[in-house]
Amino acid sequence: MDRDPNPNGAETFSLINPWIRYFLFLFSFLFWMFSLCIVAIGVYARVQKATDPVRDTFLIDPAIILIVVGVVMFFITYCGCIGALRENIPLLKAFSFSLTLLFLIQLIIAIMGFFYSDQTRDALGRFVKKAIVHYRDDLDIQNLMDYIQQEFRCCGWNNYTDWSWNIYFNCSQGNPSTERCAVPFSCCTPVPIETVINTMCGFGVQTQKYLEAAVSIFTEGCADRAVTWIESHLLFVGTMALGLALPQQIGGIVLSQMLVSQIQNEISSLL
Numbered sequence: 001m002d003r004d005p006n007p008n009g010a011e012t013f014s015l016i017n018p019w020i021r022y023f024l025f026l027f028s029f030l031f032w033m034f035s036l037c038i039v040a041i042g043v044y045a046r047v048q049k050a051t052d053p054v055r056d057t058f059l060i061d062p063a064i065i066l067i068v069v070g071v072v073m074f075f076i077t078y079c080g081c082i083g084a085l086r087e088n089i090p091l092l093k094a095f096s097f098s099l100t101l102l103f104l105i106q107l108i109i110a111i112m113g114f115f116y117s118d119q120t121r122d123a124l125g126r127f128v129k130k131a132i133v134h135y136r137d138d139l140d141i142q143n144l145m146d147y148i149q150q151e152f153r154c155c156g157w158n159n160y161t162d163w164s165w166n167i168y169f170n171c172s173q174g175n176p177s178t179e180r181c182a183v184p185f186s187c188c189t190p191v192p193i194e195t196v197i198n199t200m201c202g203f204g205v206q207t208q209k210y211l212e213a214a215v216s217i218f219t220e221g222c223a224d225r226a227v228t229w230i231e232s233h234l235l236f237v238g239t240m241a242l243g244l245a246l247p248q249q250i251g252g253i254v255l256s257q258m259l260v261s262q263i264q265n266e267i268s269s270l271l
């Protein structure tokens with residue numbers, strides 16, 4: 001668009017394919033706007049939780065992850081978008097380089113996730129232990145744990161006695177809590193014919209033997225339940241995610257490289 005008119009006055013013949021250029025522009029533009037949405041959601045989630053007393057429960061706040069991913073995506077798609085629009089070689093090269101880097105990082109993460117599933121299980125265990133300890137401190141954590149236990153029909157990480165990690169449910173003698181030796185209601189097995197829901201069904205179960213407790217609660221720990229589920233689904237989800245993201249990245253790399261070489265040809269033909 002900023003090129004000099006042909007000095008011979010003849011019809012300008014461009015070596016740049018407008019379809020490639022506009023497709024790359026549109027494609028980057030959509031993801032550029034999308035990255036702004038991700039940053040906005042991350043900032044909103046961060047501000048919402050700013051008054052929360054338990055902010056450092058987990059290693060990284062998910063809102064921070066959203067903001068970082070959004071900002072990185074913003075700069076990458078900016079390069080693709082403005083690079084295609086202005087036919088700017090450095091921006092297009094930066095776009096292609098960042099996509100290649102991202103592609104390699106994803107591939108490494110996928111391969112590591114596959115080979116380090118034991119470490120993944122341990123990390124998940126530490127996460128659930130923290131969630132059990134802070135169960136009463138944060139409503140989000142409480143909802144998450146309740147959801148996990150109901151969904152996977154499990155209780156605690158190894159088994160139901162893990163609820164002693166939480167000071168309210170801790171089963172040691174001196175504990176003054178009314179919930180001593182109890183487990184949360186989300187551990188209770190559903191009783192369909194019961195007319196009045198017994199919210200106290202988890203009380204005192206930590207003192208009971210496995211078979212006795214199994215009458216009222218899920219006795220199996222979430223480790224085995226959830227990990228079995230994740231292992232059977234992660235392969236599918238991971239394959240799907242990579243299957244969708246990788247072609248887009250490869251498409252971006254190929255198109256930007258084509259555009260760069262077309263612009264270079266155009267420049268050398270004008271010299």
Ligand SMILES: *[C@@H]1O[C@H](CO)[C@@H](O)[C@H](O)[C@H]1NC(C)=O
Binds near residue numbers: 210
């Ligand atoms: C629960 O798990 C802990 C740790 O793995 C184990 O020591 C304990 O015996 C288990 N209790 C029951 C009732 O299965």
Ligand SMILES: *[C@@H]1O[C@H](CO)[C@@H](O)[C@H](O)[C@H]1NC(C)=O
Binds near residue numbers: 164165170172
């Ligand atoms: C329960 O509380 C006691 C006393 O505070 C503590 O020594 C014990 O380690 C706690 N139990 C668990 C499983 O954390």
